[in-house]
Amino acid sequence: MTKSFGSQNIWRDVSLTLPAGEVNALLGPSGTGKSVFLKTLIGLLHPEQGSVIIDGTDITQCSAKELYEIRKLFGVLFQDGALFGSMSLYDNIAFPLREHTKKKEDEIRRIVMDKVELVGLAGAEDKLPGEISGGMRKRAGLARALVLDPEIILCDEPDSGLDPVRTAYISQLLIDINAEIDATILIVTHNINIARTIPDNIGMLFRKELVMFGPREVLLTSEQPVVKQFLAGDRFGPIGMSEEKDEAVAAAEAAMQAAGISGGGTKDDFSEIIPQVQPNPDMPVRQASIRHRQNVLNIINDLPPNAQAAIRASIAEEDRRAMESPETSATLVAMANHQFDYPAGHGFQAYDGATEQISTAGMATAVIDAPTQVVETPTEEIVVTEEITAVTDEGQASSRE
């Protein structure tokens, strides 16, 4: 898509596919048009060129009636919460249910109070938006975004106005919601911690273009100066206070850096991938992580070497953690939709570089892609549910049932 306001071009040729059910983040310096992008996705703004295709319908071309129906698939948390100032939080949160459904008031009450509880606002439901803190307004906006069980959730800076602990709760909530209802989520954020730990995929807008969009490891290990500067939060680099810097400024900065002057950024190594936040134990397995792993393994050979190594390390780390305890080991088994049970004292080994994929019924696919994993299970607990194929020491395929 390309979007301008009058003669001011906001971004051009932005093209991406949000993988269904996955969690995505969009980063970018202030004013690069991230909020405009979200509003374009729901048809509140219209691109001059391009299309927004949702479930096969191009919402830039469809009728007003079709757009109205498609909007019901969305739950949107706007940057400022966008609550009606004259309505209580309860009525704000109930609004989409009253507007879009024929539900009776007692059912509406049940749903609203459930969401109020979910976002930690129990007891505040009768207050007006003007009587609560910015962070509470944000959480009320999220509750309202969730009442219709949306298939697509757009969150414009869910963390703004929240302290780090509340931010962690909101992030966890988004991951739990993704596990529970398999919604496709797009989070616009400046919060690097969210970007590092929450999304499956990350994109970045800069200089009117989408710099990149793909598995989180691609951006986090990127060598692009704009990405590195943004992640580090450093004033030295291509991103300036208002607009891009000219050569003279860049040269002056280089001299300051050479003289040991700090640009204020963190020295964190972002290529050290932090494990993604997992759903709470009472949540179902996040189907998105299964699909995402498969999607990533399909394209891994086309990614930069740093990203490839980071992805392999992430997968190995995920599997290692999952196998550490019997409980999470069960999760791994469920995640892969495949039994990894072997007689006590025996192990299963899969070799890095010899990825073997096992297709199972439906959409789930098990992938063995870890550098040597051993799971020991008492013989009486062995359950083999399907034929599997493994790669042996000699690199030959062998099957067993």
Ligand SMILES: Nc1ncnc2c1ncn2[C@@H]1O[C@H](COP(=O)(O)OP(=O)(O)OP(=O)(O)O)[C@@H](O)[C@H]1O
């Ligand atoms: N309705 C509008 N009419 C004209 N210009 C607009 C409109 N909405 C946004 N803009 C302009 O589009 C540009 C991008 O704004 P946007 O709010 O999308 O940025 P952003 O990346 O979300 O910024 P931030 O990170 O600071 O929230 C800004 O220059 C803004 O002034």
